[in-house]
Amino acid sequence: MTTAPALELHSVTVDYPDGSGTITALDQVSLTVNRGEFLALTGPSGSGKSTLLSVAATLVAPTAGRVLVDGREVQGLGRSGQAELRREKLGIIFQQPNLLPSLTAVEQLLVTQHVRGFGSRKQRATAVERARTLLAAVGLEGQENKRPHQLSGGQRQRVNIARALMGQPSVLLVDEPTAALDAERSHAVVELLARITRDFGTATVMVTHDLEFVDLCDREVHMRDGKLSESVAA
Numbered sequence: 002m003t004t005a006p007a008l009e010l011h012s013v014t015v016d017y018p019d020g021s022g023t024i025t026a027l028d029q030v031s032l033t034v035n036r037g038e039f040l041a042l043t044g045p046s047g048s049g050k051s052t053l054l055s056v057a058a059t060l061v062a063p064t065a066g067r068v069l070v071d072g073r074e075v076q077g078l079g080r081s082g083q084a085e086l087r088r089e090k091l092g093i094i095f096q097q098p099n100l101l102p103s104l105t106a107v108e109q110l111l112v113t114q115h116v117r118g119f120g121s122r123k124q125r126a127t128a129v130e131r132a133r134t135l136l137a138a139v140g141l142e143g144q145e146n147k148r149p150h151q152l153s154g155g156q157r158q159r160v161n162i163a164r165a166l167m168g169q170p171s172v173l174l175v176d177e178p179t180a181a182l183d184a185e186r187s188h189a190v191v192e193l194l195a196r197i198t199r200d201f202g203t204a205t206v207m208v209t210h211d212l213e214f215v216d217l218c219d220r221e222v223h224m225r226d227g228k229l230s231e232s233v234a235a
């Protein structure tokens with residue numbers, strides 16, 4: 002483990018093509034998130050929040066500026082290096098869980114490992130054990146063999162969160178994880194993310210519109226027109 006912050010953005014700009022011109026979705030954004038820190042990313046629609054998450058997730062390349070994960074420069078890694086970084090260092094949680102309908106909860110967590118090949122029976126057994134431990138950590142002990150249609154919306158989102166932890170992520174990128182949930186389940190999911198951030202020591206960035214959830218975070222940063230404003234201690 003390095004002593005560098007888990008996630009660093011230095012003067013990151015993202016321009017998207019727009020007709021004959023460009024739209025500046027991120028305008029020289031700098032941000033550092035440390036391990037064990039739970040950050041709320043707020044701001045109006047179109048202010049650049051999803052773009053910031055996508056740049057941190059290495060899914061969108063910055064037009065200018067630098068992104069570092071665990072002190073490693075993302076741009077220098079090339080496509081396959083970035084894919085490996087996403088698998089091993091980044092956990093990405095979107096609004097909808099996107100679970101595969103035919104797979105059980107434990108199998109959802111093994112999909113990435115399957116794609117890479119388990120190598121040996123021992124490696125498979127280790128992966129299954131880790132998947133079960135993570136499902137228990139998100140409160141799904143006893144639900145391991147259920148398929149998505151047998152789970153509630155909140156439970157599906159918990160499977161999604163457990164799946165994002167299957168690598169050893171330094172950074173968790175979370176885009177409105179409660180969009181499909183009622184108030185009570187939403188609160189439980191955000192509390193779970195706060196606990197995971199502490200227990201797993203991830204640097205967690207969560208896009209949210211809800212002030213109640215901002216209170217569960219360590220820090221808030223606000224975006225407006227592609228710029229980041231002052232951090233507020235929660």
Ligand SMILES: Nc1ncnc2c1ncn2[C@@H]1O[C@H](COP(=O)(O)OP(=O)(O)OP(=O)(O)O)[C@@H](O)[C@H]1O
Pocket residue numbers: 017018019024025026044045046047048049050051052053
């Ligand atoms: N792929 C794209 N091509 C062109 N323009 C884009 C693209 N993605 C986003 N934009 C533009 O970039 C700006 C920032 O969008 P972004 O999705 O990052 O905002 P947001 O804060 O996440 O919005 P919301 O809260 O509505 O999800 C907007 O003006 C948007 O229209």
